[in-house]
Amino acid sequence: MTDFLLDPRLAADSAFIADGPLSQVRLMDDTRFPWLLLVPRVTGASEWLELDGAQQRLLLAEVNRAGNLVRALPGVEKLNIGALGNIVRQLHVHLVGRHAGDAAWPGPVWGSGTAQRHAPEALATQVEFWRSRLQ
Amino acid sequence: MTDFLLDPRLAADSAFIADGPLSQVRLMDDTRFPWLLLVPRVTGASEWLELDGAQQRLLLAEVNRAGNLVRALPGVEKLNIGALGNIVRQLHVHLVGRHAGDAAWPGPVWGSGTAQRHAPEALATQVEFWRSRLQ
Numbered sequence: 001m002t003d004f005l006l007d008p009r010l011a012a013d014s015a016f017i018a019d020g021p022l023s024q025v026r027l028m029d030d031t032r033f034p035w036l037l038l039v040p041r042v043t044g045a046s047e048w049l050e051l052d053g054a055q056q057r058l059l060l061a062e063v064n065r066a067g068n069l070v071r072a073l074p075g076v077e078k079l080n081i082g083a084l085g086n087i088v089r090q091l092h093v094h095l096v097g098r099h100a101g102d103a104a105w106p107g108p109v110w111g112s113g114t115a116q117r118h119a120p121e122a123l124a125t126q127v128e129f130w131r132s133r134l135q
Numbered sequence: 136m137t138d139f140l141l142d143p144r145l146a147a148d149s150a151f152i153a154d155g156p157l158s159q160v161r162l163m164d165d166t167r168f169p170w171l172l173l174v175p176r177v178t179g180a181s182e183w184l185e186l187d188g189a190q191q192r193l194l195l196a197e198v199n200r201a202g203n204l205v206r207a208l209p210g211v212e213k214l215n216i217g218a219l220g221n222i223v224r225q226l227h228v229h230l231v232g233r234h235a236g237d238a239a240w241p242g243p244v245w246g247s248g249t250a251q252r253h254a255p256e257a258l259a260t261q262v263e264f265w266r267s268r269l270q
Binding site: 046089105107 | 181182183184191192195198199202203206213214215216217218219220221222224233240241242243245246
């Protein structure tokens with residue numbers, strides 16, 4: 001896994017938080033939603049189902065850990081979990097905290113409107129917030 | 136789990152195929168996409184993360200089994216896996232076979248256009264197709 005390379009579109013749209021047992025945990029740079037990405041460090045994987053059993057269990061544990069943190073945020077009413085990959089084929093799992101009236105409610109966040117980027121300082125603060133909870 | 140009740144909106148939009156170890160497997164009644172639903176027979180569950188560890192592993196095994204069948208269909212290029220529940224809170228996992236140029240490509244299927252219902256005979260044929268593969 002030493003030759004793991006992050007897709008440049010994922011790199012551009014999100015910020016590194018921490019490395020979990022299997023995956024990079026990243027923050028989507030969009031102030032509209034609390035939105036984490038899990039990107040397994042498995043070269044060439046594009047489907048969850050391509051992971052072997054041990055990797056799938058690691059990913060599920062990471063979904064539980066990070067997803068429960070998203071669910072615990074004030075105001076979050078529903079967790080959306082998605083693995084789509086229609087545009088970026090590198091396997092990545094979305095964990096998005098949703099609430100009635102948010103910018104895409106009740107539709108999915110993917111393809112909905114335009115990302116509202118954080119200011120640089122706010123992004124750094126958010127990354128630090130998540131890093132302190134995940135490490 | 137004897138008091139399991141299917142949400143009436145899921146019942147109206149999909150057809151029963153089979154019971155897996157944890158979940159009802161259902162076919163979404165939309166000719167635009169090969170689209171299965173897994174609905175765990177766990178009363179009151181709305182989040183994957185509310186399931187206990189054993190239930191989560193059963194659900195993951197069902198995702199693998201049904202998802203691999205969707206992936207194996209001719210023309211399917213990408214599997215979309217989603218657990219959203221913004222509209223119907225009863226826990227359900229979507230498994231959708233996608234290809235470039237399909238009715239929602241490259242966006243998500245959820246909230247995209249209007250379902251194209253099967254004719255009754257075609258729906259019965261589809262259900263039988265899936266039942267023979269899943270049982």
